[in-house]
Every structure is written in structure tokens, then in C-alpha cells.
Amino acid sequence: MESKSIEEITERKSDAFEPLVIIEFTSGTKQAAIEWLMAHIQESKLDGGAELEVKMMVPQHQQATILYIGASLDRYLVSAEMMQMRKPHTAGDLREFTISDLENFKGSGEMSTFFTTAEKQKIILKELNSIRASEFDLHIPGYENYKLYPGKRIVKEYLRREVAVRLFPLHEEEFIDKLxxxxxxxxxxxxxxxxxxxxxxxxxxxxxxxxxxxxxxxxxxxxxxxxxxxxxxxxxxxxxxxxxxxxxxxxxxxxxxxxxxxxxxxxxxxxxxxxxxxxxxxxxxxxxxxxxxxxxxxxxxxxxxxxxxxxxxxxxxxxxxxxxxxxxxxxxxxxxxxxxxxxxxxxxxxxxxxxxxxxxxxxxxxxxxxxxxxxxxxxxxxxxxxxxxxxxxxxxxxxxxxxxxxxxxxxxxxxxxxxxxxxxxxxxxxxxxxxxxxxxxxxxxxxxxxxxxxxxxxxxxMERAMKKAASFKTGEGTPEVDYTVQKQASLESTMDQYEGTMDEYxxxxxxxxxxxxxxxxxxxxxxxxxxxxxxxxxxxxxxxxxxxxxxxxxxxxxxxxxxxxxxxxxxxxxxxxxxxxxxxxxxxxxxxxxxxxxxxxxxxxxxxxxxxxxxxxxxxxIPDVPRWVEVEMARVEYQSKQALIKENVAASYRKKQMLRKMFLSKEN
Structure with a gap:
């Protein structure tokens, strides 16, 4: 099947902004620090940014700036390939995702649901953590004592210094209710x-x-x-x-x-x-x-x-x-x-x-x-x-x-x-x-x-606080975020942060x-x-x-x-x-x-x-690995080798065709 370019694929995407991750600041956070981080989040990857979509809101009931972060479909696709994310393939196994082979992955016919919300949030976190300070970034704007050095992860430094107080992904209310x-x-x-x-x-x-x-x-x-x-x-x-x-x-x-x-x-x-x-x-x-x-x-x-x-x-x-x-x-x-x-x-x-x-x-x-x-x-x-x-x-x-x-x-x-x-x-x-x-x-x-x-x-x-807040102030040049999402983010910001499975084990x-x-x-x-x-x-x-x-x-x-x-x-x-x-x-x-x-x-x-x-x-x-898993692993390895051989044969054939055309052109 002929592979499609990323431009052709993303033509099917919706222009609607889907906020999935929240960064929350304190009411006393300097505006310069917030805007500087927003700029890095929106900048292209070539310029050292995360190339994500972000909108800034200031809820009246708490006067603390909140960044709502999402990403475009092409950002998800490129990042998933770079992260070697494994997705179900039509061949019946899980394979590392590649854009060139997108049509052969299950669910690619409906790109809005191709990635789960958890996968999207994982990609967003990966891109946020990739934002690093350059040699020109000496400190966090507005905080001269909060020094930076080249290569320092900016979002992590914001959280460590409590310039930003929370970074968390949003729940899916419908899914979590059923679960x-x-x-x-x-x-x-x-x-x-x-x-x-x-x-x-x-x-x-x-x-x-x-x-x-x-x-x-x-x-x-x-x-x-x-x-x-x-x-x-x-x-x-x-x-x-x-x-x-x-x-x-x-x-x-x-x-x-x-x-x-x-x-x-x-x-x-x-x-x-x-x-x-x-x-x-x-x-x-x-x-x-x-x-x-x-x-x-x-x-x-x-x-x-x-x-x-x-x-x-x-x-x-x-x-x-x-x-x-x-x-x-x-x-x-x-x-x-x-x-x-x-x-x-x-x-x-x-x-x-x-x-x-x-x-x-x-x-x-x-x-x-x-x-x-x-x-x-x-x-x-x-x-x-x-x-x-x-x-x-x-x-x-x-x-x-x-x-x-x-x-x-x-x-x-x-x-x-x-x-x-x-x-x-x-x-x-x-x-x-x-x-x-x-x-x-x-x-x-x-x-x-x-x-x-x-x-x-x-x-x-939170219900009482949200009733008092009849409207939300929006940063300049940014469209409003849906009221339901704002309410959800405000409620979830009061929840405890999950510290991981260490204590449970x-x-x-x-x-x-x-x-x-x-x-x-x-x-x-x-x-x-x-x-x-x-x-x-x-x-x-x-x-x-x-x-x-x-x-x-x-x-x-x-x-x-x-x-x-x-x-x-x-x-x-x-x-x-x-x-x-x-x-x-x-x-x-x-x-x-x-x-x-x-x-x-x-x-x-x-x-x-x-x-x-x-x-x-x-x-x-008692074998550590069941027999059926061993068989499936061997089958996947065999198919991978066969695919590699097929690709090498095709490349060799194309090379021979090219050389033949060169010789024919010289003879003529």
C-alpha cells in the first residue's frame, strides 16, 4: 500500500483545541516567567521548543494562571514515531509506530481515536521535558536568583522552584465513571x-x-x-x-x-x-x-x-x-x-x-x-x-x-x-x-x-467556588477554553498528586x-x-x-x-x-x-x-515464559527478519533498475 505524507494524513484532523495537560502557577508568579514558558512550549522543535498548543486562563475564583496544553495531530504522529511507541498492527502483533506505515496500523482510519488519551498525555509530557535552557538562558525571567545552565530542563526547574505548582493530565470523566x-x-x-x-x-x-x-x-x-x-x-x-x-x-x-x-x-x-x-x-x-x-x-x-x-x-x-x-x-x-x-x-x-x-x-x-x-x-x-x-x-x-x-x-x-x-x-x-x-x-x-x-x-x-466565578479572564490573543474543562481542571487541581507505586509495593x-x-x-x-x-x-x-x-x-x-x-x-x-x-x-x-x-x-x-x-x-x-508467548515472540522475530529481507530485496531491485537505466542512457 502506498504510504501517505504527513500533510495528507493531517488533512483529516479537527481544528478543535483538545486540552489534556495542565500547568498551574501561583497567584504571585511573575507574568514574565509565565509568558517565557508559554513561548518555549509553542516554539518549533528546531528552535528548541516543544511545538505544542497552549492556552492561558486566569480563573476569578483563585486568580492563579493556568496553562491548558494540547497538541496537533502531526505533533502526536511525529513524536510517537520518535518515541518508538508500539501500536497494534494489522498483521496481528504490536509494532513500533512509523508514519510511513500508518495505514497498516489498526484504527488509523479514524485519527481522532488512533491515540488513546493516555498516549497523547505521555507524548505531551515527553515534549515538555524536552524543553531545555540554552546558553543564552541565564535565569528564569523575573527570578534572577533562579539560575539556569545550558541543558537544564525548564519545566522541571519551574516545578522544583515552585514557580509552577502543578503539572498533571486531565481525567476522562466518561471513561473513569465506567471503569x-x-x-x-x-x-x-x-x-x-x-x-x-x-x-x-x-x-x-x-x-x-x-x-x-x-x-x-x-x-x-x-x-x-x-x-x-x-x-x-x-x-x-x-x-x-x-x-x-x-x-x-x-x-x-x-x-x-x-x-x-x-x-x-x-x-x-x-x-x-x-x-x-x-x-x-x-x-x-x-x-x-x-x-x-x-x-x-x-x-x-x-x-x-x-x-x-x-x-x-x-x-x-x-x-x-x-x-x-x-x-x-x-x-x-x-x-x-x-x-x-x-x-x-x-x-x-x-x-x-x-x-x-x-x-x-x-x-x-x-x-x-x-x-x-x-x-x-x-x-x-x-x-x-x-x-x-x-x-x-x-x-x-x-x-x-x-x-x-x-x-x-x-x-x-x-x-x-x-x-x-x-x-x-x-x-x-x-x-x-x-x-x-x-x-x-x-x-x-x-x-x-x-x-x-x-x-x-x-x-x-470547589462547587461553591465555581458558582461564584461566573466568568473567566482570558489571556490576550487566546480563545477561551470550554467552561466544563475549566471546572474540571480547577477541581482536579485540588486533588492529591499520585506519588507512584513505591509505597504500595x-x-x-x-x-x-x-x-x-x-x-x-x-x-x-x-x-x-x-x-x-x-x-x-x-x-x-x-x-x-x-x-x-x-x-x-x-x-x-x-x-x-x-x-x-x-x-x-x-x-x-x-x-x-x-x-x-x-x-x-x-x-x-x-x-x-x-x-x-x-x-x-x-x-x-x-x-x-x-x-x-x-x-x-x-x-x-515452572517456566517463566508461557509456551504461547515464546511461539508468538519467535513469530514476530521471524516476520521482522522476513520484512527486512523483503525490503533489502526491493532496494536491491531498485538499485539494479537504476544502474540498468544509466547503462542504457550511456549506450544511446
Missing amino acids: GKEWYMPRQCCSVQPIGKIQKYFGEKIAMYFAFLGLYTISLIPPALIGIIYFITYWRSVYREAIFAVFNLVWSTIFLESWKRYCSELSFQWGTMQSVVAKFEEPRPDYFGKIGKNPVTGKAEPVYPKLKRVLRFYLVSLPVTAMFLGIAFVFMLTYFWMQAWADNVYFKNKTLLQYPIIFAPTIVYAISIGILNAIYRKVASLLNDFENHRLQSSYENHLIMKLVLFDFVNCFISLFYVAFYLQDRALLRSHLACLLITSQVTGQIKEAMVPFFFVKRRSQQ LELFLQFGYVFLFSSAFPLAALWALLNNITEIRTDAFKMCRIFQRPFAESASGIGAWQIAFEVIGLISVITNCALIGMDPEVQHLMPSSMSTVNMVLIFVAVEHVVLAVKAAVAFF
């Missing part, structure tokens, strides 16, 4: 999540989180059922605990391997598998350094010495993390001192009114763990920014490493202390139950109830540890986690649709370093559960009295290795 009815409504509490629609609206990264949460919740059903059976029966034996522990350890491996397979299916369907994504990841927007040239791509980008990054990690990040680990250890010692005091008070005067005192230290300790975790998360984020990682994947992996290390110690150090130093099985069971239940209850209050009341109050406040990681690290001591842990996650899915969905501003869609091929973190917990669980069972007095009595301590340790090490071998065998016999 909400399928996702978070009470009658959908036990239904399958619409993962495909979540991916289409929020992007692959968020869809991966909800897919993982859904599979993890389902995988908790078998250990929860066994835990209930153990709770209601009278069988009390070390064999019972050993059977349950071995089942949990093997089952956790089956879950993680099943997730790998499911993740492979999703990433292939969405075109984000590692084998087919772009090989050269661009620097993240916040990466800074002197402008140089990428030795692989030849593109201009910031360059930062690796030695400086290493020194910042070892001389700053590592000592600060060690200091927080010390604080966590002091908190644990304080808790046990408080618990000893509470026990002493209760046993001196055993009354019903005094009974809650026994649990007060554990509840306070659980809450303090959450507070310390929240403080360290902010510190870890600042440390990660300070290290200045080039790639977003590297940035996230280092942040995950910091958070996992600290939260593991902060949340589980007291459990290890009780299990292996005090060796008190009853205290371990009650302490684990109290920590798990308290963290889940406080989490549900913080994540579900509080945001629900806040969003209702915000909606009422960390919460699941800690819960996974509570369930499996000491499963032989508290079989009901899986039941509590299951009940929490059933509501967690719906509350998280409600927040995504109604509480948070819409996040920009991000690509993802999996859950990243979190996969390794969960697998490490699975390995540590083998050691902790084998040690718990081995230290049980009933097991000690089963051993010959003449057996030395060394021989007993060797026996339990051998048992531990047997369980590890079983886990390894299970992981080995």
Missing part, C-alpha cells in the same frame, strides 16, 4: 479486575501493580483456609507446624513463579517485554550534569561523573541509612522495656481495666514503626535524588534497595529478637498478630476513610514478610492479609479514580527489583521457619539425648537445604 463501576464498586468486590482497561487508562506500570496485587490476593486463599482449619481444630503438634511451614514455603514459590508467567503474558500483550522494548533508555528528567554527548546514540544529554555518584552513596547515603537503622534498634529496645513495665503493672493488679495495658506497648510500637518508615521514605528519596542516577530504572532500584533494607530491619527486628533471643513462642505469636493487625487497621484508616471524607469536602468547596512486601517469615508461629496471618487485600484492591482503585490526580502513563515490563525483594523474603523464610521448628522443645525431645549440639545443627541445616532444593525444583519446572 469505576467495573473496578471499585461494592458489588465488584470478588470480581476480576479490568486489567486491560486499567492499562489503557493509567499505563503499564500501574496496571502491573494491580495485576500483582490481584494474583497475590488470590494466592493467599489456600494458606488462609489451612490457617482457619488449624485454628478451629484441637491438633497441637510440631508436625502440624512443620507441615504448614513447608506448604507455605513451597506455595510462596509457586505464587512468585506464577506471577512471572502472568507478567510475561501481560508485558507481551502490551508490547513492553524486555526483548522488544527500546534498548537505549533515555536519562530521567531530573538527571543533571554538564551537557555532553551519548557515546552510543550520539544525542546531547547531561553527563555526570560516576565517581561522584559512588562517593555520594558511600560517604552520605550509607552513613545516613546506618544511623536510621540504629534509631530503629533503639526503638525496639524501648518497646521491650515498655512491655516489661506494662506486664509488671498488670500482674500486680489483674483487673479487667488493667488488661489493655498489656497490648498498649505493642500498639504504640506498631504505630511508631509506621511513623519511622514514613520519615525514612522521605529521607531515602532525598538521598536518591542527591546521588543523581542517570536512568529511571537505576533510580528506582536504588530507592527500593534503601527502603527494603530499612523497613525489613525496622519492622522485623523485634520478631527476630523474640523468636531467637527470647525464644518465646507465645510472645512471638501475639507480637506478630498485633503488629500485622495494627499496621493493617491504621493503613486502612489512612488510605480509605480519610481520603474519602477529604474528597467529598473538596468537591463541595513496600506495603505488600512487609505484609508478605509478616505472612511467611514466621508462618509456623501464626497460621492466621494469611487470613488477615487476605481480608486486608480484598478491601485494599477496591480502596486503591477508588483513590486512583476519585482521590488522586491522573498520573502520566508509564511503561513497565514487570515489577522490577520488587521481584527480587519478594524472592529474598521467600529464601529467608526457609531459614527462619526451619530454625523455629528446630528450636521447638517437642523436636528437642525427639532427638537422642546423646546427640551433640553440632550434630543437631547439621541436621536442621540439612533439612533447610532440602526445603531450598524443593523450592528450586518448583521454580525450575
Whole structure:
């Protein structure tokens, strides 16, 4: 099929302005800074701009300038090709979009819906982040102290300096209403999540989180059922605990391997598998350094010495993390001192009114763990920014490493202390139950109830404010933006910004540890986690649709370093559960009295290795990639090679024809 030029394609476009992204300034922002940024957004790519469409409005009810940003169809097409965006092809697979092959992509007959809104917003963000300061841009206009250097990302600097206070994409009200009815409504509490629609609206990264949460919740059903059976029966034996522990350890491996397979299916369907994504990841927007040239791509980008990054990690990040680990250890010692005091008070005067005192230290300790975790998360984020990682994947992996290390110690150090130093099985069971239940209850209050009341109050406040604003002032030379869009932007500007999936994964990681690290001591842990996650899915969905501003869609091929973190917990669980069972007095009595301590340790090490071998065998016999995905990947690779061969043959034929014409002309 003959390819069409971009001019012919864009003849079908509508002239209507479609605002999809909002930049909001404060009422005190200098007009020179706003107009300078507008000029850069509208300038052509050749002149260093973003070549986007922008309109400026000043709502009367807040007197803060708002920029409404959209793009023309040709800008979307060119940017999608430059970003190597993958779209469904008529051949039945996902291929990198090219303008020359547009007619062979599904949906190209209706260009107004060819790109999803999430894809358009992703393109706009990419173009906004491409606006960099030139050598002539010394500072932000109107703010001489806000210095710029060549290559600095201007929009990011506006946000960092709080010259602009918000940058967010607009929701699609009709789509989000339909999605909400399928996702978070009470009658959908036990239904399958619409993962495909979540991916289409929020992007692959968020869809991966909800897919993982859904599979993890389902995988908790078998250990929860066994835990209930153990709770209601009278069988009390070390064999019972050993059977349950071995089942949990093997089952956790089956879950993680099943997730790998499911993740492979999703990433292939969405075109984000590692084998087919772009090989050269661009620097993240916040990466800074002197402008140089990428030795692989030849593109201009910031360059930062690796030695400086290493020194910042070892001389700053590592000592600060060690200091927080010390604080966590002091908190644990304080808790046990408080618990000893509470026990002493209760046993001196055993009354019903005094009974809650026994649990007060554990509840306070659980809450303090959450507070310390929240403080360290902010510190870890600042440390990660300070290290200045080039790639977003590297940035996230280092942040995950910091958070996992600290939260593991902060949340589980007291459990290890009780299990292996005090060796008190009853205290371990009650302490684990109290920590798990308290963290889940406080989490549900913080994540579900509080945001629900806040969003209702915000909606009422904004409705009153919008009624007072009968009209909107428009910047010179710019047409008005539809009132409905202005109202929507004003309402969504009051919503909380979505901070990403990091905290959500960390919460699941800690819960996974509570369930499996000491499963032989508290079989009901899986039941509590299951009940929490059933509501967690719906509350998280409600927040995504109604509480948070819409996040920009991000690509993802999996859950990243979190996969390794969960697998490490699975390995540590083998050691902790084998040690718990081995230290049980009933097991000690089963051993010959003449057996030395060394021989007993060797026996339990051998048992531990047997369980590890079983886990390894299970992981080995469950392929990470389903067979049908392997076949489809091979088919795509084959078709790509055939297309390349066909193109080379056609080029060779054209070259021969040209040479033949040259020879014929010479003979004549």
C-alpha cells in the first residue's frame, strides 16, 4: 500500500483545541516567567521548543494562571514515531509506530481515536521535558536568583522552584465513571479486575501493580483456609507446624513463579517485554550534569561523573541509612522495656481495666514503626535524588534497595529478637498478630476513610467556588477554553498528586514478610492479609479514580527489583521457619539425648537445604515464559527478519533498475 505524507494524513484532523495537560502557577508568579514558558512550549522543535498548543486562563475564583496544553495531530504522529511507541498492527502483533506505515496500523482510519488519551498525555509530557535552557538562558525571567545552565530542563526547574505548582493530565470523566463501576464498586468486590482497561487508562506500570496485587490476593486463599482449619481444630503438634511451614514455603514459590508467567503474558500483550522494548533508555528528567554527548546514540544529554555518584552513596547515603537503622534498634529496645513495665503493672493488679495495658506497648510500637518508615521514605528519596542516577530504572532500584533494607530491619527486628533471643513462642505469636493487625487497621484508616471524607469536602468547596466565578479572564490573543474543562481542571487541581507505586509495593512486601517469615508461629496471618487485600484492591482503585490526580502513563515490563525483594523474603523464610521448628522443645525431645549440639545443627541445616532444593525444583519446572508467548515472540522475530529481507530485496531491485537505466542512457 502506498504510504501517505504527513500533510495528507493531517488533512483529516479537527481544528478543535483538545486540552489534556495542565500547568498551574501561583497567584504571585511573575507574568514574565509565565509568558517565557508559554513561548518555549509553542516554539518549533528546531528552535528548541516543544511545538505544542497552549492556552492561558486566569480563573476569578483563585486568580492563579493556568496553562491548558494540547497538541496537533502531526505533533502526536511525529513524536510517537520518535518515541518508538508500539501500536497494534494489522498483521496481528504490536509494532513500533512509523508514519510511513500508518495505514497498516489498526484504527488509523479514524485519527481522532488512533491515540488513546493516555498516549497523547505521555507524548505531551515527553515534549515538555524536552524543553531545555540554552546558553543564552541565564535565569528564569523575573527570578534572577533562579539560575539556569545550558541543558537544564525548564519545566522541571519551574516545578522544583515552585514557580509552577502543578503539572498533571486531565481525567476522562466518561471513561473513569465506567471503569469505576467495573473496578471499585461494592458489588465488584470478588470480581476480576479490568486489567486491560486499567492499562489503557493509567499505563503499564500501574496496571502491573494491580495485576500483582490481584494474583497475590488470590494466592493467599489456600494458606488462609489451612490457617482457619488449624485454628478451629484441637491438633497441637510440631508436625502440624512443620507441615504448614513447608506448604507455605513451597506455595510462596509457586505464587512468585506464577506471577512471572502472568507478567510475561501481560508485558507481551502490551508490547513492553524486555526483548522488544527500546534498548537505549533515555536519562530521567531530573538527571543533571554538564551537557555532553551519548557515546552510543550520539544525542546531547547531561553527563555526570560516576565517581561522584559512588562517593555520594558511600560517604552520605550509607552513613545516613546506618544511623536510621540504629534509631530503629533503639526503638525496639524501648518497646521491650515498655512491655516489661506494662506486664509488671498488670500482674500486680489483674483487673479487667488493667488488661489493655498489656497490648498498649505493642500498639504504640506498631504505630511508631509506621511513623519511622514514613520519615525514612522521605529521607531515602532525598538521598536518591542527591546521588543523581542517570536512568529511571537505576533510580528506582536504588530507592527500593534503601527502603527494603530499612523497613525489613525496622519492622522485623523485634520478631527476630523474640523468636531467637527470647525464644518465646507465645510472645512471638501475639507480637506478630498485633503488629500485622495494627499496621493493617491504621493503613486502612489512612488510605480509605480519610481520603474519602477529604474528597467529598473538596468537591463541595470547589462547587461553591465555581458558582461564584461566573466568568473567566482570558489571556490576550487566546480563545477561551470550554467552561466544563475549566471546572474540571480547577477541581482536579485540588486533588492529591499520585506519588507512584513505591509505597504500595513496600506495603505488600512487609505484609508478605509478616505472612511467611514466621508462618509456623501464626497460621492466621494469611487470613488477615487476605481480608486486608480484598478491601485494599477496591480502596486503591477508588483513590486512583476519585482521590488522586491522573498520573502520566508509564511503561513497565514487570515489577522490577520488587521481584527480587519478594524472592529474598521467600529464601529467608526457609531459614527462619526451619530454625523455629528446630528450636521447638517437642523436636528437642525427639532427638537422642546423646546427640551433640553440632550434630543437631547439621541436621536442621540439612533439612533447610532440602526445603531450598524443593523450592528450586518448583521454580525450575515452572517456566517463566508461557509456551504461547515464546511461539508468538519467535513469530514476530521471524516476520521482522522476513520484512527486512523483503525490503533489502526491493532496494536491491531498485538499485539494479537504476544502474540498468544509466547503462542504457550511456549506450544511446
